[in-house]
Amino acid sequence: MxxxxxxxxxxxxxxxxxxxxxxxxxxxxxxxxxxxxxxxxxxxxxxxxxxxxxxxxxxxxxxxxxxxxxxxxxxxxxxxxxxxxxxxxxxxxxxxxxxxxxxxxxxxxxxxxxxxxxxxxxxxxxxxxxxxxxxxxxxxxxxxxxxxxxxxxxxxxxxxxxxxxxxxxxxxxxxxxxxxxxxxxxxxxxxxxxxxxxxxxxxxxxxxxxxxxxxxxxxxxxxxxxxxxxxxxxxxxxxxxxxxxxxxxxxxxxxxxxxxxxPKGFTASPLLSGSVVYQIFPDRFANANPLNDGGAQPRYKGVASIIPWNTIPATPPKGEDFYGGDLDGIRLRLPHLVSIGVNTIYLNPVFDANSNHRYDGNDFLQVDERLGGNAALQRLLTAAQSLNIAVILDGVFNHVSSDSPIFDRYGRWPTVGACESVDSPYREWFIWTKSAGAKGPCAGASGPNTAGYVAWANYDTLPVLNKNNDAVRALILGDASGAPDATLLASPAGDAGVARWWLQQGVAGWRLDVMPDGSFPEGFWQEFRIALKAASPNAPIIGELWNRRDALRLLRGDAADATMNYRFRDAVLAYLGGKPEAGATDSTNRSAVLFIRRLMGIAEDYPTAVTLANLTLLDSHDTSRSLWELTPGNGRDGKEIAENLTVGKARQLLAATMQYLLPGSPTVYYGDEVGVSGATDPDDRRTFPILPTDPRTARLDGSGSGGRTPTPLPAARAADLSMLSWYQTLAAIRAAHPHVRGACVDWLAVGASGATSRTLLFSRRASGVVGEIARLSAAGSWTVGDLLVAVNAGGGAERLTFNLGAGVNLREVARSSGAAGGGDPTTGVDVPARTAIIWEVVP
Missing domain, CATH: 2.60.40.10 (Immunoglobulins)
Structure with missing residues (x-):
């Protein structure tokens, strides 16, 4: 020492x-x-x-x-x-x-x-x-x-x-x-x-x-x-x-x-490990083909409508407002994703459904025609693969739509759905309430409207599949005895099952919706992993795991490879001054020391392979936008005041810095990189603004169909190209320093105010020890290309000093705001308020 x-x-x-x-x-x-x-x-x-x-x-x-x-x-x-x-x-x-x-x-x-x-x-x-x-x-x-x-x-x-x-x-x-x-x-x-x-x-x-x-x-x-x-x-x-x-x-x-x-020698998916992930809500990203928007269509007992691009989503959410985004629009914007370093796309559900979120699927093997159908997905997969971008789908294997052919609550399908008759071939695919004198919307032993069913989170539009049923398990996991039922599936999956069949079509892996739901029997996800990895050993399996206990149970090496790491989100937003989601243990404005301890605690919970694969997200379709939380002010009016928005965007740049330069798979929710904001669902699902770099042949906002024109955007909601530039800078730094995808991070120092400091310094060294995630260490050698990163989350400049040892030279690579220069940690540097500075060790 x-x-x-x-x-x-x-x-x-x-x-x-x-x-x-x-x-x-x-x-x-x-x-x-x-x-x-x-x-x-x-x-x-x-x-x-x-x-x-x-x-x-x-x-x-x-x-x-x-x-x-x-x-x-x-x-x-x-x-x-x-x-x-x-x-x-x-x-x-x-x-x-x-x-x-x-x-x-x-x-x-x-x-x-x-x-x-x-x-x-x-x-x-x-x-x-x-x-x-x-x-x-x-x-x-x-x-x-x-x-x-x-x-x-x-x-x-x-x-x-x-x-x-x-x-x-x-x-x-x-x-x-x-x-x-x-x-x-x-x-x-x-x-x-x-x-x-x-x-x-x-x-x-x-x-x-x-x-x-x-x-x-x-x-x-x-x-x-x-x-x-x-x-x-x-x-x-x-x-x-x-x-x-x-x-x-x-x-x-x-x-x-x-x-x-x-397990001994456990490794998560190398395809995902350290990858930059981009999450897309398909209806809101880009509309390349207004002709497939579909117009007004029946949805359960209501009507789905097409909304002009840039309009704020309807509140309360009913899933009925469609904007026309499609998979060809995503394909045309792939160069934009490349510019921010994306290696993996995670798509929210794309299968045929009745709502804009598509978590109420009708057919696991048919892509929604409003997104362009199976052919459009294949075009996207081919184009993405040519750019070395993997595509992960959202697997909603817990429930289906009450309006699906196999349930058919409203009698709209030629099949005899489970809700229509106790003799339906799909009756045992669902879980029924069994109380004397029961009433409900479905047929029961005593006749029509005498049976209820188990629905996810009590949403009657989402009947839960019975995963103890052999036919349901065969549908998802595959069964050597035969193909899944052809009356449900538009394309037979053979004995592969839905999960493996899509891998055969070029999909890289799955994000698993409500993975810890109690309706999945013990061992189900272990079987899922065995089946999927047998077909494609590198296929990523990402769990939606909000609860720490669920994560500990399903991220131990025999089920999921990674989770959507909402704990990372909570820690980052609290440190930067944002308001975490309700129920989080963080308070706002945490000190740098507490933030460091929180991240080290998250890493301590998981095998190293999981930490590297975890999606280090700041927001998603299920949370308020990070920019919304990081911006002072109340409501949309308060958060769009220029002065408040300036503070929020400066904090967003710091959040992105930690996303891209700390261990894990930085996960950008579509639009974060250009300043899209919004409260929780449905406001977090706003449309992506038009970019100057979009193809000239398509406006990607549905223009030109039936005289439809997008709603003009106020300045506060327009694409922020300076923010985009910072994301592109981080992507370039990450690409030039491959060791950033590794595990080891050194927490080196905090600012001069010590325990209450809002300023921290960490390094990413090429010589990091394999298997290490986080440590406090000043010792060890420095190698040309090693990075030092300072982040000041506070509202005032703070002095930061750190002795690297004799003969170590630093060059400033980038800073999130202000002009370059002003020293480095070896001699002492005043890190400006809400600023990140990145240095590189040079000869």
Whole structure:
């Protein structure tokens, strides 16, 4: 450590045995040192380990002389690996306090600190995770580890063993990782988050337990229960920082820390990993062919209508207002997507349906004719593939339309739908309510209008498919015994099933709508993965997973490859000053330190492969637009005031910077790159504005059909070409620095105001260690092409200083606002308000 030179780590390992013996403390496992040297060196040199966010606490046995002689991370690693001084330094018969009181400020566990948890983050099957917890010296009578496997399930308890007694609690402050001063602001104890570190004279005990994660993919929850007679507390994840430092609560309150267990050698889709994704709501992106718009058509009991381009979507949403966007329009705008670095397109549903969102599908194998039909999708796939752009479809396999041929609630189809008759061949494809004297819109055993059905989220237009039914499973997953029912499907899928049949047509993979819905039986998505990966090993599987518990269950390596990472959205918008969605644990205007901890907590929850593939989105069709949230003011009028919009757009550039330059798959919701705003559904589904670069042969807004003309756009809603230019700059930087698609990010410093700073500095190094996601580190070598990124989310300029070491030269590559120049972190730089600056290491 110290100056971070490699020789220092090697020397520390080499002298361990002699140092311990010299201080009269022989170690039981000293003979194993040579086998562990590589691990210890990796931990020592620059603290280059995953998920480290707070200075490790040394947990030695008593023997003050050697405690000072060894690097604290080495001592922590030795103890956690089962090494310790010969004999029992803690007398089991020693008297504990037994006073029915606990010194709660001294109790501590930190899942990202290797002194408390080895191995950190997600682990592979067969791993033993060593856990330690700190209490006041001779304070706790019992410490129990509570394990819930799977996460959220019933728990079992096992006692922890006291392995150290009388350790100075404040030893944490003696780390030499910040000796040169660069990391002082990040590593300094926070009196609010970490009040125990304010206690400099207290003594502590250390307790140890372990978890054998087993041989199957799973997610495990754990917490500690600590007692001294009638005094009992629960030490658990604080549910604010997402893992990391825990908090004390009454014994029956608090959430668990999580350990995700993945298969050995698990990898997510390389096609998706680090890709730039572009999400498109097809009806609103571009209208290349007004002739397929369709005009007024029946929709359930209403009428669908065609709305002029640029008109604000109807509120409340009924899904009846169509704007005429189509797949040929997307094809014609592919050069625009290339300009912002897009490698993958994710399309909201495209199959035949009755609404503009198309989550109420009629036929899984027929593309809606209003989008151009199957032929238009094939044209788009061919054009995209020529530009090395993959196309992912939205798989809505949970429910269909109540107006579909197989359900036919309104009797509009020649088939005998499930709602029409108990003898329908599709009757068992759905889930029926079975109460005495039931009434409902469908035929039942007692005649017409005597049966109800299960509908997704109680929307009666969306009857839920029965995924326990063999025919439904065959429809989706395939069945070697025969083709899916031809009366439902416009094109037979053979024994491939819908999911694999579309892969055969050139689709790259699937985003799975409402993936965690309880109607999917246990094992369904594991079967889906096996079937899909057998057909195309690189096919991406993206889950719609809003709830952390669902993500832990389905992102462990045997179901989805990635999720739509709304946790990233919440963290970024809160840090930049936006208002997260209701229910998020973030508050607005978070400090840089809290933002860093939040991102590290997200990474800690997932295998590295998942983190790289996760869609780092800022918004989607299900949320308000990021620009809307980042712009001050109330309502549309307030947010379109020029002064407010200027602030919002400056913040949007910072959000895009973190999207493109942090680990994951940056996911741009159509129009974000040109300043499209909007409140939540349906306002988040506005039409894409016309660009000067659009093909001259098509206006892409439906002009020229029946005299229809687009509604003029006010200046506040016109395409922002300067914002587009910044996205294009980020895309060029990302393309020129391929290591940005990798996992490792170094959080280097925060601004001069320390714990309250809104300014941060991180690096993306070509020499990052494989498998690492996030660390706090000043050490390590610099390579030409490495990037440093400063972001100031605050409303005023802030000083930022960081010592890269001798002989490291930086060149400013880009900044989101203002003129270039004004120094760099090596000599100190004043980062302007709401500005991002990017430097590159040069010869």
């Amino acid at each position: 110290g100056d971070g030179s490699p020789n220092e780590g090697a020397t520390s390992v080499a002298v361990v045995s002699s140092t311990l013996m010299r201080n009269g403390a022989p170690w039981i496992c000293a003979e194993q040192l040579s086998q562990r040297a590589a691990l210890f060196s990796a931990m020592i040199v620059g603290m280059r380990m995953p998920f480290t966010s707070i200075v490790p606490l040394i947990v030695p046995e008593p023997a003050a002389p050697w405690r000072r002689a060894l690097p604290i991370t080495l001592v922590a690693a030795l103890l956690a690996a089962g090494c310790g001084p010969a004999g029992d330094p803690t007398d089991p018969a020693a008297e504990v306090r037994g006073d029915d009181k606990l010194q709660e400020l001294l109790i501590r566990h930190d899942s990202r600190d290797p002194a408390y948890r080895l191995t950190g983050g997600a682990v592979e099957v067969g791993t033993t995770v060593v856990l330690q917890v700190r209490t006041g010296s001779d304070d706790a009578v019992t410490v129990a580890l509570s394990i819930a496997a799977p996460f959220g399930g019933s728990a079992t308890k096992s006692p922890a063993i006291r392995v150290a007694r009388g350790v100075p609690c404040a030893e944490v402050n003696e780390s030499d990782r910040g000796a040169s001063g660069e990391l002082t602001a990040l590593l300094a104890p926070d009196p609010v988050l970490d009040p125990a570190n304010e206690l400099t004279d207290a003594l502590c005990d250390v307790w140890r337990a372990s978890i054998d994660v087993g041989g199957e993919p799973t997610a495990i929850g754990y917490h500690f229960e600590i007692a001294d007679g009638s005094a009992a507390v629960k030490l658990s994840d604080d549910n604010i920082n997402d893992q990391g430092l825990g908090s004390i609560s009454p014994a029956n309150v608090g959430g668990d820390w999580a350990i995700v267990v993945s």
